[in-house]
Amino acid sequence: MADSGFATQLTATATITISIRDVNEAPVLTGAQLSSLENVKSGTKLTPAVGSNAIMASDVDAADRNALVFSIDSGNDLNLFRIDAATGEISTVRAVSMDFETQSSYRMVVKVTDKGGLSATASVTVTVQDVNEAPWLEQPPVNASMKAHVASSVVITKFIGRDQDSGDSLQYFLQGPNADIFSSVRCEES
Ligand SMILES: [Ca+2]
Ligand SMILES: [Ca+2]
Numbered sequence: 352m353a354d355s356g357f358a359t360q361l362t363a364t365a366t367i368t369i370s371i372r373d374v375n376e377a378p379v380l381t382g383a384q385l386s387s388l389e390n391v392k393s394g395t396k397l398t399p400a401v402g403s404n405a406i407m408a409s410d411v412d413a414a415d416r417n418a419l420v421f422s423i424d425s426g427n428d429l430n431l432f433r434i435d436a437a438t439g440e441i442s443t444v445r446a447v448s449m450d451f452e453t454q455s456s457y458r459m460v461v462k463v464t465d466k467g468g469l470s471a472t473a474s475v476t477v478t479v480q481d482v483n484e485a486p487w488l489e490q491p492p493v494n495a496s497m498k499a500h501v502a503s504s505v506v507i508t509k510f511i512g513r514d515q516d517s518g519d520s521l522q523y524f525l526q527g528p529n530a531d532i533f534s535s536v537r538c539e540e541s
């Protein structure tokens with residue numbers, strides 16, 4: 352400020368203090384594509400799929416940075432998964448948690464909340480990878496009887512093999528001390 356009414360100009364200064372009040376800002380969450388083999392045991396952590404990062408959250412407020420809380424907002428209807436509230440890591444809950452043949456992918460919405468109650472959500476997909484599972488005989492071994500001196504190609508007994516994996520074809524073999532008497536096993540689809 353200055354006046355100009357006289358030969359000598361006078362000036363005055365004042366200091367103004369502007370205080371900026373911190374306002375809480377919402378966290379930011381990045382979703383992920385996760386992956387797991389089927390049939391993994393409870394507590395197995397899901398890993399990022401090829402080309403994807405893990406779930407990541409950030410918050411511009413310094414006080415919130417290490418205090419973000421993760422939760423699964425929706426999509427976990429079967430309670431197959433749990434999320435670590437502090438790290439955002441997702442792991443399986445149930446003993447046989449995911450069956451590729453029943454469902455090969457899941458989609459969930461994950462939420463992160465800061466101390467002030469502001470939140471962000473992002474989607475997470477879980478891809479289940481197929482594992483070859485052992486076949487089984489539907490009918491357990493039985494004692495079969497037959498008459499002596501029968502012609503060849505007589506059906507003595509029948510076993511039905513099953514396999515969970517849709518792409519598998521089954522082969523049947525006889526094992527044991529007398530296996531060579533019964534020369535061939537015929538497989539029939541049923
Ligand atoms: Ca915040
Ligand atoms: Ca399988």
Ligand SMILES: [Ca+2]
Nearest residue numbers: 483484516519
């Ligand atoms: Ca199989």
